Amino acid sequence: MTQTIPASLPFLRSHSIFIPSSSSTSTSQDDDWELVEKQSDDLVGQKYSRMVMRDKDLLIAMGREVRMLSLAGGDGWEVENGKVGTYKTLKSTSLTFTIHHVIPNPNGRLLAVVGHHQIVVLVLPKSSYSSSPGEVECRAIPIDEFQFSPSSNDIISKVSWHPWGEGGNSLWVLTADGKLREYDISQPHDALQTFNFLPSTSSSSSTKFTAIDPLSRNATSFAFSPLSSIGFSPLMVYVLIANGDIYTMGPILPLHTEMPIRYLQGLKAYSEAKLARIQGEAKDVFGAGSAGLGKVSFQNQWVESLVKQVKLNEEAKQRTREEIPESPLSRRTSLLSRSTSIHSDASTKPRPTEGTVRIHPPHLTESGGPAPGPHRALLRQGPAVYSPAPQDIGNGDEDEEQAATDLLVSHVTPSEEYTGEGEIVIAIAWSGGRVDIGLEVDKPEPRWLSSRDPTISAPILPIVESVLLPFPQFDPDTMDNNAPTFLRDPLYRDVFYIQHSFGVDSIDIRSWLKELNNDEAQGELSASQVCRHVESAGSPTKPIVGMINFCNINLGYGLVALASTGQAAFVELDLRISDSAALLPTTTSLEKMTNKVDEQDSHSLLLVKPLDFDKLITTIHNPSVPYNPVSNLRQKIPDASKSINEVKPDHLRVLGEISSQVRNRSQAIRNASQIVENRLDLQVKELQRQIKLLKECQSRVAELKKNAAITRAEELLERQESLGSNLDGVVRKLSEEFRPGIGDSERKWFDELERLRIRVRGGSGIVGKGKALTTRTQILQEQLSAIKPILAQSQSRQVEVEEVTPSQTYGSKQLKPLEAALSVRSEELRRLMKRMEMLDLRVEAYGGADDG
Template sequence: MDPDNDWSDVLSGHPIFSLPEVFTGPSPRAEVSLELSSNTLPSFTQLDPTEDGPAPSGRRQVMVLKDADLIVAAGREIRMTSLGDAKLSRSTRKTYKTLHTPNIQFEIHQISLNPSGKLLAVAGAFQVAVIVLPRPGFARLVPDTIDCKSVQVGQFYHASNAAAPIAKIEWHPWGEAGSTLMVMTTDGKLREYDISVDTEEPQQVLAFIPEKKANSFLAADASEREVASFTLGKGRADWGPLTIYAVTKSGDVYAICPYMPQNASIPSSYIHSLECFISAKQEFLAQGTSAAAKNLSTLYDYQRKYVSALLKQLPPGTVFPAASRPILIHPPTTIKAPPARQGPFLLQPSPRTLEGSEGGDATDMSYLAFDPEDDGGEGDGGETEHLGVVMIAFQDGKVDVCLDVEKVEARWDVKATNRDLPMLAVYETIDLGLVSTLSEITASEEEPSPLDLLQANHPAFLTDPIHADAIYVYHAFGVHALNISPVLQSLAIALRTDDESGGMSLDSALQQSAGTTVQPILTTLSVERKCSNPVIGVAIPNDVYLTYSIFILTSAMRIISFPLSLRTEPARPPPTQVLPPAKDSAQISQKSYWLTPPEGPPAYVSLLQNNPYIPGPASSRPSGLPKLPQLSLPQSTKGTEFMLTPDTLRYLGTTGRELAAQCTDIRLAVKAADERVMLQQEELTRMASKCREMQTLVEQLKGPKREASEARFKNIQAEQKALLGRMDRLLQSLMERASPELSEHETKWFEELKRMKGEITGISKYDEGSLVARTRLLEREYARLMPALKELTEKEKRRKEKLAESTQGLGFSQAFEFGERSNLERLRIAEVEQQISDLAAKMDVALGRPPSAQ
């Protein structure tokens, strides 16, 4: 396929995006029901347990990618096709396969692919099911329908009329064999199902909303007891991966930690890192003596027990820092208390309210973590390597960006005297512009306000699989792209400045920090008809060999694609050069001396600036997305007559002004680029002229000048040799004139040295009177006598010990007799020591202190 062709042209007419049978069958449903308007608003907002409508949660995600295979849910059908065939143009007729799943008898609102890519979880308004996907190569099968095994999950909890609506489904990344499915219902119950063990009963149940006590009254808003979404925490050496966050419709954030699947496959390196993290915490708290430190010490004791139970499950030989590998781990049961629900989080400072909005329910949340290891090592972003960002979306188009500065730690539901609420630092509040866009649409007095359409809006997040700082928000009126890399860069600069200035300029740096880049890429709102086609699916392939684009699907089953751009990583500084050995230091210094430019003005000044040329923002598209959002309307509106209304005129005027401003920016950018090209051409001409001059000079140096220089160097070398010989002769003559013979003192000094050498080394080789021979004789005598003396010393020591033991019970006469015998032995030892000392004095050998004197 030609890379210039857009995927929208390839997939626009694909039959996989045809409407479900309910819109094309014998009694077709009106396609108007797919639109969000004032007439269809009740079907999007009113809850009907007997119908699988979009009302219960409003979350829609009916399109996912499995490598090069596209999976789309249309009504109650699951369709699959291969994008690789479309890219390589292997088939002229576009086809797809329908997965035959008789157990699924509900409208599919959400689909989620497990980490292994073999299971597909589907959810409607109230029911959940899991489908076993066909093996690769399904596209070569002849039948259009493929039988697939499917099973419903938790029918007792999710298939009854009294069941709570499904808020979100997600596979746990650490589930054993990728079979752990998490199902969150709006009543705050998170149920964990292990598909390989039991599909009916959950392995674990987490409650984010406590049960109401009997005969009690709680004055709380209903939105405070309805969960909108949940997400998993992230981290490397902390409790982040074992933390799960949930947000209620009122915007309250709760967390439960620790949480892991009943059958988890956890990297061994993470368990060792968590152990080091807790050990460091305990060592730090051991230095404090306050009451708060004691309370935290008790908490860390619980955490130590938890991690110790994890370490006991590691197989023998799994030591740190060995290569990490996934290990089957089960949640420890050493701590009987369940994990505590932490929250609600304090949002500091309080998020602002959008102008013209009465507020709205929270709809989704996402946790972003930034790790330098993902970028290939340590880089400039080391200051934010452990920073977590929590993003919360609301119905009115508000997105709160919060920094997870105080990481959640494991806590258990035990009696505690004081438990502070966790905190999230609100960095900024993003306005997607939905309120202002709907406010510009005029409505008559009989018609409802266009702002009422926000009641059916359900923004949801989708993280870019390649760039962690890019996230997309899709909602009922289009798609927005958010890039938080400016936030991370600003925080990194602020922290670096704070370290260098001692904490004096952190506040000022944060006041000047940049915000998240917001770019609308698609709008589905029809100003003329005052309706919209909500976005029901967004997918981004993680296979760059296929394509790096974003696929967007609307409720009218219209597919739109935008190519994305891969970012180029900045060049890293070269590694530090190892210094050569000391013997080559002179050559290195001489070489660097000649390569050092001389002082003064440079010999050549370039017309270009030192910094590289950066194109203007109008001509650069780092993300590859369009500057203005594309308008996507259903196919049915193309044949209708266009009506000119004040709203359409206003929309056309606004779009025209934006296009005119963009054209002006492009013209200025083109003019700047032309000037740069002319400057580079002039610089190229100057450099070519300079190169010709240098080439002429080099040719002259290689020709006659080189021969003359070589002859001159030879003459200089000959003259140098002659001068050195003359200098040697002159120096010798001066020395002979100054002192022709040795003086009397010098003669005596040399004779004394000769005599001392004879005394030390001897006149001949076998001179026994030399100091060397006498020293060797003394060493042999010393070696012969020392064992006997040591043995005698040991005997004397043992005798003294026995004497001390015996004298404790001896009488006066016996002690006197032993004392006389001891005096005699001491006299004998003194005589032997005196003999050895005399012998050493005769042989001029220095001995240490005798044993009796020590």
């Protein structure tokens, strides 16, 4: 009987999906040749993100393979041969490189697999395939093999999917030379758009001896601006340079964009209102230049071109609906009015997502070519000036220069704790463990290269706080290879996580954000809360190479970190709850409640009028009238130390005073004793009252237990559990029996495989099998085996003849035709043998499933 453990996150670290295999770290043994990776002298350490989550599916990159596991629950994980559970392996012939990053697209259908110089996009199977073990052959789409190849010099810094890409197919790639390229999965061989955030290096600056900082020529990260308030912010792109400079450029959109309708409506109103305000302020030519009328005019023209595209699309759909008979209709909100526009499904293109409109950048056509008319190039803005300049502190050697490795741009939305429109927080991670956190005060706006738009000063980025993460002290090489990366919290915008070689930390900026939005706050802001969640055992040989965080009803709220050795750590995070003081009543309400209880029940005096024992003891030790009989006797009777032979009236008077003090003292003690006894009586009465209430509660609980409703509720709970288990079984059987429909692309792929199999193995008839390549190959092998003995015999005879008549030899003119014929024949045989081996491999790869 196999052992089963619960399928839960605490037991996830023991799953076999984290066990590295020989096939995941090396190439196949059948390969005769292997491309050796060239030595890299990167200025910035390699960043890793080898673990992601798609809904309830866990995807992990181990070496050169991608593994998939479903965390949806079930009966549990079976333990066989010391391994816990099973997983799916996503196979593809294009995965020939070591995987550094895996990034799923917004709809979870595609997975970008990124190496040091190569990118491949996998078409992920459905979630139902992740429950059964084995291998799944996935369709792979290499991205720009001419630009990104093992021999390429372009280092991939970061890859991200644009949230507004049509169908989630817009992939953006930043290389270290500062070029940001957009690729569409339907056209993966060439970049659709290219934006350069660094000036091209000249031949003079590329010499060995130069004063240019090499870190200033290395782009490490980029980020799309979050969708915040109305304006141009979501159209801007931020790029981080290794020396800490931040450049912005915009407006930048994917070639095939699905923009939210509400945002485009707000952007149109915003640009028109801003243009009207600037035109009112600019009274002459000089005033127009200082007010920025040229810049605002270009922005308004750009927005109007987007609106024009939407109008033309709606008019085209209207004409198509009039020409083609009506089909099942759907309604969508129009851009220019609140009414609903009706359109049909007659167009060949799929309809955009609900609440969005399909547009493209104005300087390009819908197919990606240059649009007619003049178009100005975008202006690169920056670098941003930090105010105040962050301190150059970090872990490791003080003389070693740090490198900025990752950038985070997050919009903290208003809540009960924050007021206003929200804040855009920008965070920069450095290799030495420093994290600079700032606020974007001046939002960037689109700029174009034009004389009508005068240049302005560099944007200012206020740095609110610089956090230094605690790193262990290792050799400088270990610190140089460290490349921290950011990860947002799925629930709270004011919390983000930092993954680095030595562990995982979280930074909570809620405290100073709350004070910043409070008008009454004065003085310095509070520091952020930094918490170390995962420690890599204090060893640099086990760096953290992957991290995911989640928050759903099945998995809860937590994070999982992955080390390079395959070890996993699960951390359960705490949800925020309201302040406990808010749950308690106020002082006035507590007093009213106390008085009300005092009137109803006299026994509650034990709580209403507490006894202060310290004050009682103090009154006894320190009475209002001083008590010291000896001092009084010595003061009032001078000869008190001498023996008394005669009692005088003074002696009697002093003794009377001392006797009065003793009586007062004893009376105070008796009064205190009486107070204590009264308090003891109250405590006994309170104890009796509580015992009485406890008995009443016990009787009520017994009556409730005898009630038939409780029994019925328990029966309903048991029945619900049985129904839930039956439903899980039905769902499991349905998922096992469910097979997704095959699309046109998959059908063409399988038809091609079938034609290849028939060509290699032949058809069902005798004639078909005779024409098969395998049959022809076998015949050639038989003929070759039959010719080999004859050739060997002829060679032996030739040797004997040469030994008998050594003087009889052929001349060079006679040997040249024979050598040429033999070389042609041997080359033909070599090609046939190589073709036979390739056909055998392809038959084993594609035809093995059909034979089974």
